[in-house]
Amino acid sequence: MRLECYNLNYTYPDSEVPVIRDLSFSMETPGFNAVFGPSGVGKTSLAKLIAGMEPGFSGKIITTGIDTILYSYNLERLPGWSGTGNHLDKVTPDGKQQLKDRLISIFELKNILESRFSKLSMGQQNRINLVRYLLQDFDLLIMDESLANVDEKLRETIILSIKDLFPAKMFLYISHNLMEVSGLCRDVLVFGKPSGNKGCSIIGGRDYTKGYQPDKETLDRTMLEIMNAI
Amino acid sequence: MLFRRIYQFLIVYFIGLIFLLLIKAVLSLSDYVIPGVGLITETFGQVLNTYFFDVMNTMSVTVLGQCISIAMAFGVGIAGRKSSWMGSFIKVTAYNIQAYPIVALAPIIFILLGDGFISRLLIASMICYFPLLLSVLGIMATPVEDIEHFYIITGRMRWQLEVKIRAFENLSKITTVISGSATLAMAGTIVAEFIAANAGIGYSIRVALYQSDLAKILVALFMIGIIISIYQGCLETLGEQIKTRWSVSKGGNTI
Amino acid sequence: MKKKNLIFWMFLFATALVATSHAGETELNYRLKWLFNTSVAGDIYAEAKGYFREAGLKVNVREGSPEKNAINELELGHSDFGVASADQVIRALDKGAKIIVLAQLFQVSPMQWIYRTDQPQIKTLEDLKGRNIGITFGGNDETVMNTLFAKAGITKKDVKIFGVRFDFTPFFKREVDVWPVYFNSQGVILKDKLEKEGEKVYFFNPADFGVNFVANSVITSEKTWKNRPDMVKKFTAALLKGWEAAMEPSNEADVLMEIKKKDKESNDELRRLQLIATRELIKPLASIKIGTIDTDAWKQTETIMLDEKQIKKPVHVETMLKN
Numbered sequence: 001m002r003l004e005c006y007n008l009n010y011t012y013p014d015s016e017v018p019v020i021r022d023l024s025f026s027m028e029t030p031g032f033n034a035v036f037g038p039s040g041v042g043k044t045s046l047a048k049l050i051a052g053m054e055p056g057f058s059g060k061i062i063t064t065g066i067d068t069i070l071y072s073y074n075l076e077r078l079p080g081w082s083g084t085g086n087h088l089d090k091v092t093p094d095g096k097q098q099l100k101d102r103l104i105s106i107f108e109l110k111n112i113l114e115s116r117f118s119k120l121s122m123g124q125q126n127r128i129n130l131v132r133y134l135l136q137d138f139d140l141l142i143m144d145e146s147l148a149n150v151d152e153k154l155r156e157t158i159i160l161s162i163k164d165l166f167p168a169k170m171f172l173y174i175s176h177n178l179m180e181v182s183g184l185c186r187d188v189l190v191f192g193k194p195s196g197n198k199g200c201s202i203i204g205g206r207d208y209t210k211g212y213q214p215d216k217e218t219l220d221r222t223m224l225e226i227m228n229a230i
Numbered sequence: 231m232l233f234r235r236i237y238q239f240l241i242v243y244f245i246g247l248i249f250l251l252l253i254k255a256v257l258s259l260s261d262y263v264i265p266g267v268g269l270i271t272e273t274f275g276q277v278l279n280t281y282f283f284d285v286m287n288t289m290s291v292t293v294l295g296q297c298i299s300i301a302m303a304f305g306v307g308i309a310g311r312k313s314s315w316m317g318s319f320i321k322v323t324a325y326n327i328q329a330y331p332i333v334a335l336a337p338i339i340f341i342l343l344g345d346g347f348i349s350r351l352l353i354a355s356m357i358c359y360f361p362l363l364l365s366v367l368g369i370m371a372t373p374v375e376d377i378e379h380f381y382i383i384t385g386r387m388r389w390q391l392e393v394k395i396r397a398f399e400n401l402s403k404i405t406t407v408i409s410g411s412a413t414l415a416m417a418g419t420i421v422a423e424f425i426a427a428n429a430g431i432g433y434s435i436r437v438a439l440y441q442s443d444l445a446k447i448l449v450a451l452f453m454i455g456i457i458i459s460i461y462q463g464c465l466e467t468l469g470e471q472i473k474t475r476w477s478v479s480k481g482g483n484t485i
Numbered sequence: 486m487k488k489k490n491l492i493f494w495m496f497l498f499a500t501a502l503v504a505t506s507h508a509g510e511t512e513l514n515y516r517l518k519w520l521f522n523t524s525v526a527g528d529i530y531a532e533a534k535g536y537f538r539e540a541g542l543k544v545n546v547r548e549g550s551p552e553k554n555a556i557n558e559l560e561l562g563h564s565d566f567g568v569a570s571a572d573q574v575i576r577a578l579d580k581g582a583k584i585i586v587l588a589q590l591f592q593v594s595p596m597q598w599i600y601r602t603d604q605p606q607i608k609t610l611e612d613l614k615g616r617n618i619g620i621t622f623g624g625n626d627e628t629v630m631n632t633l634f635a636k637a638g639i640t641k642k643d644v645k646i647f648g649v650r651f652d653f654t655p656f657f658k659r660e661v662d663v664w665p666v667y668f669n670s671q672g673v674i675l676k677d678k679l680e681k682e683g684e685k686v687y688f689f690n691p692a693d694f695g696v697n698f699v700a701n702s703v704i705t706s707e708k709t710w711k712n713r714p715d716m717v718k719k720f721t722a723a724l725l726k727g728w729e730a731a732m733e734p735s736n737e738a739d740v741l742m743e744i745k746k747k748d749k750e751s752n753d754e755l756r757r758l759q760l761i762a763t764r765e766l767i768k769p770l771a772s773i774k775i776g777t778i779d780t781d782a783w784k785q786t787e788t789i790m791l792d793e794k795q796i797k798k799p800v801h802v803e804t805m806l807k808n
Contacts, residue, residue: 075376
């Protein structure tokens with residue numbers, strides 16, 4: 001499994017300024033990777049290019065052993081005409097009932113399955129949305145701030161469980177939380193500030209798994225490394 | 231909702247009537263030009279019953295015409311929602327046909343179909359159909375990206391689901407347009423009757439106009455106004471109920 | 486200073502001159518009953534030939550329509566004179582309007598019925614029995630036909646009544662035998678069309694059966710008639726002079742040319758035929774002076790309307806006829 005990008009350039013049709021400029025990187029083997037950087041540097045644009053949602057870019061995106069790419073994002077909604085549980089049932093492929101139940105339990109969603117989507121808090125909305133993506137067949141799932149508004153402790157539980165449940169899948173997690181990406185992610189693609197000349201680089205995260213023992217010194221070093229890359 | 235519609239109409243009607251009576255008094259006009267209160271009351275007594283059944287006759291065509299136009303608008307709106315060649319062809323055709331005033335097409339309809347029920351129905355549906363179509367096309371052609379994205383990227387999107395999502399997200403707009411189009415359907419039926427039918431309140435207005443009988447026309451306007459207010463009020467209530475029923479969860483939550 | 490004064494007085498004099506020249510010509514509005522066509526030949530001709538101007542009047546002759554009712558306009562002061570049918574006048578009198586009839590334009594009512602000659606001719610009212618008769622519900626023809634029925638003791642069971650529209654298709658398709666027309670306009674068109682198909686037609690004229698329902702007449706308000714008698718006289722005289730000239734066969738080509746300027750809808754031949762038909766109605770006999778008011782016909786029209794319950798009480802229309 002390999003995701004490679006070479007000399008990517010992309011400018012939105014209604015803009016003259018390129019949002020992605022000469023970006024090259026590669027990520028190998030499955031794992032929970034991150035994209036990190038300040039707002040407006042092109043993280044979402046990159047995600048959409050990889051997911052095949054934005055045509056008209058130059059450069060190359062090579063996905064070896066990755067057939068299905070899904071892109072999920074913060075503020076997605078479920079239809080409002082029935083309860084969220086009902087919607088979840090409808091999009092759960094055959095044979096994934098157990099996985100669904102397990103995810104519902106990990107994501108702490110049991111009590112809200114009867115409710116309409118619009119009645120949920122933003123954190124609950126993002127969680128139920130992510131669950132339905134995790135139930136689909138995919139090789140690479142891009143999570144564009146998909147856990148925004150979820151409290152920190154639950155977020156960590158969710159990420160560690162995802163890593164545990166889907167060891168053969170690749171994830172690209174777009175987040176603004178430095179501690180989270182430094183500790184929980186494997187490869188961190190760091191976007192430098194547009195004003196600077198640092199470009200992009202891949203920094204190795206601590207890639208903690210369930211039951212990890214935090215090592216403050218190494219974590220601080222990784223965080224510093226990421227900050228310097230920005 | 232229903233009562234508000236009725237008293238709103240009554241206020242407008244009586245303001246209009248007082249305005250007419252003021253003009254009559256100021257310019258000291260005869261009952262021929264503007265009928266006085268006595269004549270209006272007398273005419274009310276004479277024709278109220280007849281006009282009620284006339285309006286009900288018109289109303290039956292209106293309701294049927296509106297149902298047809300809603301079905302047509304949704305049919306064309308759904309077919310024309312895609313940005314494909316066919317979709318844009320349907321849209322452009324629909325917009326272009328709309329440019330023709332139906333009243334100008336009416337004589338052709340009467341020559342082809344005679345001046346009976348079918349012509350009235352067709353004209354009513356056509357007058358009501360185009361504004362509905364514009365709204366439905368607008369709603370159906372606008373993606374609800376934050377909901378549709380999941381179904382598109384996972385390959386689960388079907389046209390029925392797409393229509394359902396867009397209709398649900400614009401339910402308020404749709405119910406408002408449908409209840410608003412009731413007035414248009416009524417106006418369409420009245421115009422058709424005025425031009426060429428042998429029944430309905432539009433026909434009665436034409437007869438009254440032949441006889442320059444403004445009192446009868448005022449009674450007709452009153453009956454039309456009251457009954458259309460009731461119909462619209464019912465439609466709005468129905469719309470509210472549909473919205474509530476569709477969007478209330480089993481747990482009793484509403485959107 | 487003197488020079489300035491001179492200029493001032495010259496200016497004042499010039500202004501006064503202009504004002505006097507305009508003041509000499511009284512401007513007034515004349516609302517017709519229907520659109521410009523051959524049946525208003527005299528109205529068009531009087532204006533075109535300057536008869537109004539000769540009388541010191543500047544008349545704006547305006548087209549009519551069902552919505553532009555001359556009686557309403559007289560009351561509202563938008564028009565000074567107008568054309569209305571007798572039933573309109575009688576209805577208005579019934580509702581308290583003050584209307585004066587100055588001249589009756591149609592001596593014979595144009596409201597007639599057309600039917601094909603392959604059907605038995607209607608020689609007596611009894612002959613109406615069993616026929617499919619077209620009627621404009623609410624129109625004059627309904628009143629007239631009802632009167633004819635009442636006269637002959639015909640009930641609705643004896644005939645078939647068909648509600649008529651602007652579209653002649655039912656008559657062409659022979660769904661209706663006897664179709665109401667204005668003799669000098671639609672009558673001419675239908676006759677022409679059917680003759681081209683090799684079919685001949687008869688006209689059924691209610692007047693032949695003793696029902697004289699008066700049609701278009703010239704009217705003014707009682708106020709104008711009382712307050713401006715000179716102007717009323719001048720206007721009526723100039724208008725009737727226009728009608729006399731327009732109905733004069735030797736003026737035919739000139740009249741048709743003036744009508745053509747206003748009515749672009751019909752073709753030349755149709756307009757000629759319509760003018761001939763109009764002449765039959767306006768001046769059926771050389772001895773009849775155009776504008777003559779047939780008081781008996783007016784009274785009969787009132788009686789018919791009273792019988793048909795179109796008016797509530799007698800209006801004594803004869804008192805409003807001021808020829």
